[in-house]
Structures are given as C-alpha cells and as structure tokens.
Amino acid sequence: MSHNSFGHLFRVTTWGESHGPALGCVVDGCPPGLRLDAAMIQTFLDKRRPGTSRFVTQRREPDEVRILSGVFGDDRILEAHGGTVTTGTPISLMIDNVDQRSRDYSDIRDRYRPGHADQTYDAKYGLRDYRGGGRSSARETAARVAAGAVARQVLGPDIVLRGAVVQIGPHMIDPQAWDWDETERNPFWCPDAAMATVWEGFLDDTRKAGSSAGAIIEVQAHGVPAGWGAPIYGKLDAELASAMMSINAAKGVEIGAGFAAATLSGEENADQMRYEDDDLMFLSNNNGGVAGGISTGQDIIVRLAIKPTSSILTETKSVTRDGENVDVRTKGRHDPCVGIRAVPVAEAMLACVLADAKLRHRGQTGL
Amino acid sequence: MSHNSFGHLFRVTTWGESHGPALGCVVDGCPPGLRLDAAMIQTFLDKRRPGTSRFVTQRREPDEVRILSGVFGDDRILEAHGGTVTTGTPISLMIDNVDQRSRDYSDIRDRYRPGHADQTYDAKYGLRDYRGGGRSSARETAARVAAGAVARQVLGPDIVLRGAVVQIGPHMIDPQAWDWDETERNPFWCPDAAMATVWEGFLDDTRKAGSSAGAIIEVQAHGVPAGWGAPIYGKLDAELASAMMSINAAKGVEIGAGFAAATLSGEENADQMRYEDDDLMFLSNNNGGVAGGISTGQDIIVRLAIKPTSSILTETKSVTRDGENVDVRTKGRHDPCVGIRAVPVAEAMLACVLADAKLRHRGQTGL
C-alpha cells in the first residue's frame, strides 16, 4: 500500500527530498549471510552520479552511502567471508545531500513547470516542497541504485545485469553493431560506437539550444533460471512494467519484441524450441524471457521510453497555483537527456524485481 | 503478495481454470451503498464473450454471472435505490464453465506449445492443468471484466472509460478518422470505419491461413480529477503498466506519447497550460493525463501491445516435457487476433486501477 515502497519479500522503502539534509532507503527482507559493505554499493552509485560528463547535470554530489544497520562482522565473520555480511535485519542506507545550492525559489513556488509534477503534487497534497523538485526530483533514484546493489548480492554472480541506451531523440543504434564493452567507453552507455559519435553532436546542439532530448533504454538479465515470476497479477513482466514505469520521466515499457510484436504473424513471433545436448534452447526470444508471467530461462529483455527532460530554457506557457497565466523558463543545472543517467536506475530496478522474484519463488513452490 | 489478487483498497482476487467447473472473483473493498446487480455486470461480460463473430474463438460460453455475496436489498433499499446495493462486504462473483468440450488432451499434456505458458508453468510448478491452458487461459479475463463492472460503480457516471483497437498486424488506423461511435459498429472495436474494412480482409486471410495477428489497443478515461495516484512506486502510470501487462499476451504498455516521446524535443513534448474561464487547460496531452505519477485532470491515455495468438495451425519446432524434440500444431477453437477481445479486459483493468486510486486518494490525503 505504501507508495514509497517497492517489492514484496525483498522490499525497498525510499525517503528524502532533493534539497533536504539527506535521502536514503530501508531494504527489508534481504537474506542473511551475504557479503555487503559500503564500497560495494558505492560502485553503482558512482555510475549514476551527477557531474561526470557535460551531458548530465552539473550538480556536484559525492553521493557517498553509509550503511546504518543490517550488516555485521566480528572476527569470525570477517575471516570466513572477507568482510561484513547481511544479518537478515533491515538495511538502512543513507546519502547526504551536499550541493543544495542556496537560491531563491520564489518563482518555482508559485509557477507550474510543464511536464513536472508541480501541478499534480499541489492538486493532491495542497502544498509541496518545491526546492529542486522536492520528492519528485530524480535524486530519489540514488536510493534505488543503492538498493539495487543489495539486490545484486541476492542474485549472486551468475545473474548478469546490463543496460544500454539504444535511442536518443530520433537517433537509434544499429542492433547489429551492439558491443557491450562499448557501453563503458562513452558517456551515453551506447553499445554502438558510431552512434555514440552522432549522439555527442546531437546532444551538444540540444544542450546549447537549452532544449532536451528523450531516449530509449534497454536492460537485460542473463542467467535467470526458468520458473521465476508467477501467473496472473504477479507476472514477472507486470512487475517489471511497474518498476520501470516508476522511474522518473518513463512513458513506456516493453518486453522482448514489445510493440513490434503487434505487427508480426503468429509464425514469426513464436519462440520455437529445441533440445540441444540436454539443454532447452529457443530459436528466438520475442517473448523477452517471460511467458505466462514466468521466466523461460532466456535473457530477460526490457526497454523503456524516457521523455525529454522537462526543464528547458525555452519559455513555455503555464500558470501559477493562484490561477494566473504566466510564461516559465527553467533555469538551473539539468540533464539535457535524463535517459542517460536512467540506465543504472533501470538496472537497479531490474535487480530488485529479480531478487524479489527469486525469494518469492522459494515460498511459492518450496516445502 | 498473492499473485491472483490485484489492487489495494479496491482489491480483486480471481480463481478458476479454463476447464474447471467455474471461474470467478472476490471483490474486496467496494464501498457500501452502490447499486449493483447481475444484469449490470452481464452487460460488460457480453462485450467480451466468445463466439460473437467469426473473428473470435467459437467456444460457446454464455458467461452468465451470479453474485453470491456482498449485495443486499430489502424493501427499504429497493425503494430508495431501485435495486440491490453493495454492503461493503466482499462481493463474490461466479461464472460457470459450460462448453468444456470433451476431448483428448494427451498431446498438449506432454508437448510445449511455443508462446504459451506450458514450459514455464511446468518449470515453476512441476505439473499443470493443461486442459485448455488451465489457469493461463484467457478465460480468466472474464472474472476481470466482472470485477471491472463493479469498479465502474465506484467511479460513478462522471468518469467515462472507453477502448479501441488502433492497429492489427501492420495496419494502423488514421487517428484523424477517430470516431468512438464507430467502435460499436464493427466487430473489432475499430474507431476508423475505413480501417475496419481493411482488417476484415486481413483477418479473414489470417484465419484461413491458420495464422494469427497481433494488435495495439488504446483505452482512455475521461473525467478523472487531478490528484489521483501517488508518487514514486505507487504511480498511477506504474499501476496501469502493471495492470495492462498482466493481461494475457500483452508485451508493451505506454502512456500518452509513450515511446514516441523519446523522439520529441523538450519543447514539443511540454504540455503547456493556460487558465480559461477559471479552468486549467492543457495545450497538449503528451503526458497522457499523468505527471509525477498523479493524474493531471486530462484524459488518461494508455496503449498496450498484444502479441499474435500463440495457437496457430502451422507446425512449429518444440519439445516435450520429457526432453524430446517434436513438432506441434495447435488444433481447436482460437481467436485469430486475441487483441480484439482484450479491449473490454483492458477497460476493466483501467476501471479497477482508477477505483483503487479513488479510494486510496481519500486515505492518502483526507482527514
């Protein structure tokens, strides 16, 4: 019920506003005995951190995470595990907000920025913390990334999660040119070297124009065994759809062939099967690794559409909370394409959904 | 947690297999004092019923619903309300399965049909009721439609829910030709009369070829006030994404501009605002009526992609549960395009999500 929590057996509750003293999360339901320390979480936070290139917001946040509970290590544990481990109790993670640049928010206070949640928060709550977007700021996703690092420990090393940007504005990568290593070599998580160059020019233009661009992201999970997930309303793809759509600025989610499946014939779409050396093999993966809500054993493939950053320098028609017509321009430090920094967030959500599915699978079937 | 339930305050739990004696649902959390009788629910079930045209399965199911609990009407109530009303207690709805055609299922028992949940149910549970697809059959959606009829009573007459098919196979409607009345005049819920003729020919060919086609569906809600939904993980669009992706054969969901938003610039995508005669008006609806997870007051617009029916007459490569390679052909009565009958189901899910959001909104904000 609580709308700041996600998951069932592996359950994450986040808290914090953009310009409050800190933000964080509580991860409840993590099994005991898993290696976990702050450095392991920091690795993932660093992937999402602002200020790492000119294509992301210049807000300077070290995003240093502290573990306040739920891990333990005495001599015996340190020796056996090489570090602290989870205890099965709730893991509280906290990140201080450092760069809450002091400024005058009186314009945002009364004016609704189109595309932002200003109007809707006021409609729902009657008031809002407007500093930096308050709770609706994408800073909340730092807590997700931290939780995702814990989820990865639940999944273990045999499940590999990866993400890439596959489209920015109208510029789509060439799937044939896909190279996972390439995603680490450019500031866009772009798996297609040639397209990375195109995006660089396109986003430089976008940024200089004070405009913004949308993107499409793809995340994959390799190594998920067949049988995770559940039928009907607990479908693995339904959980993934909810998880991805909860990311700031997401407007669409698809699994496997996704919307393109609508144009295929039944024959083209069928993921045919064969046994090869006692292993069940599929001849295609239009289902994206999920059938009937349950994992097939193939790679899980999810794409999500991210709308262009709502904060732009161009004047747009808008209103004040008191009913006046005004024109607004969003000043300040913003990502020209929020889709880029959404990659580690989408990976984290994928990790959380799968960790939950793994734990639930035991309870659903095991005696 | 329970994967056969959906919603929070307005909560639906469905049960039943394709070839069991009956199927049904329990609707918990419906407020008291709402008019409800079986005939009101039947109207919606009749929209989804099989056998109504040659473009849907020829299974003959009257799909007559009985209300077993949760409504009451003595003389006083009948006079005041014109019929029975809800009491606030759980509403149990049941539909008998009538046309479970007697046949030999030994081929399905052992062979996995590509695209179906055969392999995954076996992977998860180790056994399955394979008769007619068992629990994974789209017959389960009859219970959703029944629940959706109750949800509509919660929403009241001022909120109008509608659905249409906007694409079948590669054939997309012309949005300029959209006419809601037209959806009642053809067997496809097609809002574009010219396209309905195209689909008729296309689906006749598809059916005769023993093949199947995918589709894209759009559902809309008009009259939802600003403020429903919630931030972060309880986002109205995240709930909708989960609801839609839980429908059989769904592979993608988008809100408003959806995937197309990725190609827009920030200026193009911004839903600008103006006050007109004290009413907040938006100059576009790329957000599809949801910002920051909360309704804006504009129409809620959701589209979902439905893959082609997995049951086709063409032989496909597959395997048995015992590890043999086989070729399978699915005989029997099937929808050439399951997307058509998915329209009332998607409407029902939209109704359920909104009814839940309406009730939660009171608890989230009201004192």
Place this chain on the structure above:
Amino acid sequence: MSHNSFGHLFRVTTWGESHGPALGCVVDGCPPGLRLDAAMIQTFLDKRRPGTSRFVTQRREPDEVRILSGVFGDDRILEAHGGTVTTGTPISLMIDNVDQRSRDYSDIRDRYRPGHADQTYDAKYGLRDYRGGGRSSARETAARVAAGAVARQVLGPDIVLRGAVVQIGPHMIDPQAWDWDETERNPFWCPDAAMATVWEGFLDDTRKAGSSAGAIIEVQAHGVPAGWGAPIYGKLDAELASAMMSINAAKGVEIGAGFAAATLSGEENADQMRYEDDDLMFLSNNNGGVAGGISTGQDIIVRLAIKPTSSILTETKSVTRDGENVDVRTKGRHDPCVGIRAVPVAEAMLACVLADAKLRHRGQTGL
C-alpha cells in the same frame, strides 16, 4: 489491506453472508503437488458443523464443500499421488447455505442487539445485511476451517495441531488431568473427563435459562521447527494474536504463560536449556514456543478467551437505528457457548499462520 484476507504467502480470502446463497474462500499461494480433495477438507468442516449436540446451535447445515479450482488429477497424477493434487493456482472452496430459515427480520432490522456488530456495521457502512447477522455471523468461520484443511497439507504430517476448551464460565479444567484422547469423547473438546461432566450440567442450566457462557480455548502445535516467524512486526506470536482475535467473540489472546507471566520472577519465567543427546531441550515452556517472534522448536501454545454468546433470551436495554430506546430479546437458534465450536476454528487459524510462516521462512532466509 483487504480486510477479508488473511496471510501473506499462504493467503486466504473469505466471502459470504449467513443467509446468502453460499459462502466460501479462495486460498492463494498453496504450493503445487500436495494431495487435496473435498473429503480431506470435509473432515474438518464436520468438526465445526452446527447441530451435532444440544450444546451448539440447532441450525441444520450439511456444510458440504466443493473445490472449484486449483486441484488437478489426470491418470498420471492419480497413480502417483493416490488422488488429485494442488497445482499452485488459487483454490476456490464453496459451501452452500441450505438452512436459511425463512422468517421475519423486521425486528433485527431496526434494533441493535447488545454485543453484536449491529450498531457498528451501521455506523461504518450505513446499512447492513441483518439476516442472521449477515457477514458478522460465525458462519464465516466455516470458510476458515476449509482453508485450515489446506494449510494442514502445507504443514505435512509431522506438525500436529490440536485444540481443547480449558474453561467454560467459571469452571476451569485441572491441567494435571489433561488427556487429549478425552477431547474426542465429549461434546466440549474437554481434555478433563471430570470437568466435562461439570460443564454438561452447567451448560444445560445455561441453555434452559436462555443465557450463555464464555470459554477459554487452548490450541497447540507440535513439531514446528526452530526458526519460523520473524522479528519485530512479523512476529509469529503477533500473527497468532491477530489470527485468534479475528475469531468471532474473541476478547483475549495469550502465548505460553501469557498473563500469568506478569506474576513470575525472571528466574521462574526463564525457559532454561540443556543439550541432551545432541537435541536442544528446554526445561519449561513459559514462552509458549516463541522467542523474539521466532519459533524455538518447543510446542506452540496459544489460548484465547471467547465471550458469552451475545444472543440471549433475557431482555436487554437497547436502541433502534432511528434513535429510540427499546428492549430486545434474541430469539432463534444459538450456541449457548460459542467457545465450543470455536475450537476447530482456532485450530484452522493456527494452521494458516504456520503454513504462511513455513513458506515465508524459505523466502526470508533461503537462496
């Protein structure tokens, strides 16, 4: 959230009113492959059935249960398991109401019977199905007993659940005289033969006087391994307290020494431990088998207090829903001591809590 559901991974949703056409439940989350048929459930329903002695209500209900979904058996399964088994999908159980004696309810309609939920249902919902108490009738507990039979299959034969009445009115059994076999030989589930005779006289007097009596029930679970349950808010004893207090007319719950623990010293209360032949043994069980919310491996011991049946023949001062003062007498067929028929219900709730704890334990700790 839904108040007609109980449990988390093993989740029961009940529905139905006293005088509606039927009542039932949906059991979601039962693992696959467990033997289950209607006869196995019927055994437990027969223990709770009305009309079995002069000390319980004379309403004549056969309480025959039907399984509408969630079990399956083809030749292969029948041969391997000796009968139908669960499939992992929701199990829908239904019991027809047969003896809804036709009568005039106009007095109950407007008058609030003290101790009943008449006033509170009206306060909450503004209306109620008053026939036989509607949803607040103890007939709802038939569905719990049916669900409890499924829960026992989850627990398996090594966990033994038993219940007894230990006090009726002021007459308490002698704990030294406890004999489980005796509970099957008298109509009170009394483990003390001498006390059964006392109760017989006492309840005959109570019944003839048109009065009613309260009772204290004890239920035990033997064979629960150490480690089930969870800390803090998911404590096994907190779940049990909620489960027992949800039974009609329950006013108190205690675990192990319970309220008597308040009078003990720390030394007296401590359940000291010793290893004997590699088995951890406790020298007492004041904790009732739960410490820190987690099972210790000892017997789980729970007691609950049941208030006297609210329906009595004596006139009591009351009011109408329209604000008049009136005197009411409850006619009709009633249990002189509802505590007796509450024994199989309390056992069923114990079974459901433990089945849920068993399944959750896997998800909480296992990888």
Place this chain on the structure above:
Amino acid sequence: MSHNSFGHLFRVTTWGESHGPALGCVVDGCPPGLRLDAAMIQTFLDKRRPGTSRFVTQRREPDEVRILSGVFGDDRILEAHGGTVTTGTPISLMIDNVDQRSRDYSDIRDRYRPGHADQTYDAKYGLRDYRGGGRSSARETAARVAAGAVARQVLGPDIVLRGAVVQIGPHMIDPQAWDWDETERNPFWCPDAAMATVWEGFLDDTRKAGSSAGAIIEVQAHGVPAGWGAPIYGKLDAELASAMMSINAAKGVEIGAGFAAATLSGEENADQMRYEDDDLMFLSNNNGGVAGGISTGQDIIVRLAIKPTSSILTETKSVTRDGENVDVRTKGRHDPCVGIRAVPVAEAMLACVLADAKLRHRGQTGL
C-alpha cells in the same frame, strides 16, 4: 510482507540495531498539512528514555530525534501553521546511538541467554549481531515512539491516548483508586498512589536480588468515533492484538473485559445501550470499545502482559551455539521491570493502529 513494517495506509518501517550507529523509522502515508517538528516528537521519546529513574536501565541515551524528510515550511507555511508541516511524502526519523558502551561480547556471542531471542535468531538466520541484543533489543521501540508521535498528529487533539501500569509482579492496583494524574507523579505510570509505594519496595528488592518482574499495562483511547476498523481479518481488535504482541516481552493481549469475559454470563457481559439527549450511551464497556472489529464509540481499552526482563543476575542453565551445556548470568545495565518503559511504546502502537484505521475508514466507505 516486510516484517519490519507496521500498518497499511499509515505505515511505519523501523530499522537499526542496539549497538549500530543509529536507529530510526520511515513513516509513509502521513497526510499532508499536519504540524510536525522534532520537538513534538521529542516529548514522547523523553517519556521512554532510559536512565530516568533507578527502576529502568542505566544506559544513557539522549535519544535525540532528527527529521530527515517529509516536512516543509517556507515563510507562507510558517506563518499559516506556526511551524513546519507534513507534505504527504515519507517522514524519515533518525536517532543516533550514543552510549554503546565498549565491552567484550565474546560470552554472549556463543551463549544463549534464556528468554532472549539468541537461540531463535541463530536458528533462523545462522548468525546474529549479538551486541546488546542487536535487532531484538528493546531499543527498537524508540523508533515506534517517534512514529507514534506522528500518528497522534493524524488523530488530532480530540482523541486522547493514555497508558498506565496496572500490575507489577503479583501486585495489582485497585481500579477504584484510579487517578490518571497520579501516573505522572511516580516512576511507574501507576494510577494508584498507594500501589506505587508498594511497587517501589517490591522493585527495590527485585533489583537488589538481581531478579526481574513482569507487569500488566493498560492503554486507552478516548474520543474514537464509532465506525473505525473493519470486519473479519482487519478487525480493530485484531490489529491491536498484533501491535501489542509485537512489543518486546509481550505475552498476552486483551480487549475490554478480556479473559474475564469467559467467566461472565451473557447478561452480565452485554453492553446495554440507551439514547440520552440524542447521544448513544452504553451502560458498560465489556467490549472495550470494539464490536465485530469496529469501534463502538466507547473508549478503546487494551491490556497487555509483559514477562519479567529476561536479563537476570542469577545463573541459569543454558547452551552454546556449538552445542555445549553452560550456565549463564546476564551482566550489564537492565530494566528490573521492562513493563514500565513499555507504557509509552504501547501508547505509540495504539496511536499507529488508530491513525491507520482513521485513514482506511475513508477509503473503505467514502466516495
């Protein structure tokens, strides 16, 4: 599902170990616009704080609370409300652990203290943070008290919550002598001045003997309107039973007449009703303000039994985690009667349950 969370619409998630750097909670679902600042919460924490008399543990913890999110106040709000207010977003509360006295825990590490959760945490998780009891320490209840202060703001000033100790060891107060003001004048929350003197002597003896004593606590809520709560499994008394039983060392819960109801006749137990000047009045309150799981409008009355503090100086027979028999004595700073400090905790749980019931009532009935 998550066992470190409590409540539904008003939902509290706690985290933290006794000897970690801090502990805290996230309160999700608090409606917007309620006055809240740290000083308002601190008042309640100070009632629970250790070290305030010789009858409670001498651990020195200032228990200073910080609000990290969920409240906001700009000039406009400060002027209108006189301080910061809730925004509807999650409220993160944190309390630093200050007095984690450095010591050698090697004896606790391996030895199970009878009555504590040492054996059960190890049985469940395979390891535990044993420093000061780790997560099972009553320090967790500081977070509950902080959350309870927020819940009181949801309830508003018209609902008055109060608590008292009514029995310590074998010494029970005289209900006729009950004086609420007296509870503020002695270190025991004792409403009977004469009994406070008896307890002082009794607990001095207990403390000097290195022993401990149990207690019975009563908490009451005045001003709760009729209609809160829900039938069947969401009963207000079932929620209260779960809440109270989740408090450390609780072994029993009762509502109204509780266990004593078992000894009453139907006539004695009936809470008769009369209208007086248009107000519904009850002639007794054996139901403790709840009938059929729904509030009657009378005072809610709940009692809970707290077992004697498990930490005692007397040697008790026990075992090590490695299977050896040992004798253990618990050194260190402990409450001779934990029941005393449990009073503000029980009040806080009552506040949380009622705040949740208030919010749910809107969603359950309102349109």
